[in-house]
Amino acid sequence: MSHPRPIAVIGAAGAQGGAVVTALIDRGIRPRAVTRDPASRRARALVERGIEVVGADLADEDALTEAFTGVRGVFALTTPFEDGTDAEVEQGLHLIAAARRASTPHLVFSSVASADQHSGVPHFDSKVVIEAALADSGIPYTVVGPTYFFDNLLGGLDQLRAGVFELPLPSNIALQQLSRRDLGRFVATILADPARFTGQRIDIASDALTPQQMANALSRVLARPVRLVTDDPARIGSADMRAMFTFLADRGYAADMTRVHRAFPDVGWQRFDDWLEEIRPVIAPDAAPRHGAGA
Helix, strand or coil, X not given: CCCCCCEEEEXXXXXXHHHHHHXXXXXXXXXXXXXXCCCCHHHXXXXXXXXXXXXXXXXXXXXXXXXXXXXXXXXXXXXXXXXXXXHHHHHHHHHHHXXXXXXXXXXXXXXXXXXXXXXXXXXXXXXXXXXXXXXXXXXXXXXXXXXEEHHHHHHHHHHHXXXXXXXXXXXXXXXXXXXXXXXXXXXXXXXXXHHHCCCCEEEECCEEECHHHHHHHHHHHHCCCCEEECCCXXXXXXXXXXXXXXXXXXXXXXCCHHHHHHHCHHHCCCCHHHHHHHHHHHHCCCCCCCCCCCC
16 A cells, blocks of 8 residues: 555445545555444455454544544544434534544545535534534544435335335436445545645535436336336425425535536546446346446
8 A cells, every 4th residue: 555544434334434445445545444343244344355443433532532543534424313413413523522632634524415505404404513613623624515325216125126216306306416436536535635625615416317317217227117206305204304305305405516527537427327237236136137238
């Protein structure tokens, strides 16, 4: 590896962190995988790849400080989906305090796109609180704002396999979306040249499609009809998710895709259709391979 000091990656055994780990390795940068449970199957898989794995819970400031000691940068994220938004803010404050104690040279925080636009979405607002604390901390930082992840589609896997795609948005409203691979590559770009990005907040998206266009793409990739179901966001039981999909239906993310794609072409910005081809075996494991697919 070309860099002697590692990059600490929070959530390295998860989806976002895992994408960052892969992108760092591709750039010749050594990751330090930080995970809540080093004995988990995913963490053990990282060890088998020769990656350093350390254990640290987001509530354990001392463990986080130890994990951040001696690194050249940190990728950090928080989550409200286990214990709520107040707990997420506490996670962020622990991360920031640990980074200060460890004299972290640069911290990349994964927030959410348009969180700074007074959305009224609880898990957007909690990230804004963390962003403000990070800005006041004195730590050199960059905030990345991911849009809606392509992978969210897989939450309805059984329905997709039955030929139904459900998304609580108007069928003709474009939704900015992001490949996790692209997130990892963009974060690795920042961490490889942090001075270029210090103090910036950058929203990113790989593609933008309407729900109907997504259903059409699914139909093409699966070679059978996929029916779109667009429920009213007001019917969503979770107040947080109801607020998010109402925001997406009314205003939507505002990532400047044209500018970001032109400025960072090396990311490769994956189209939704190309991502679907990659995960086609997951959606339709019994389907015959398409002629020429993957060539």
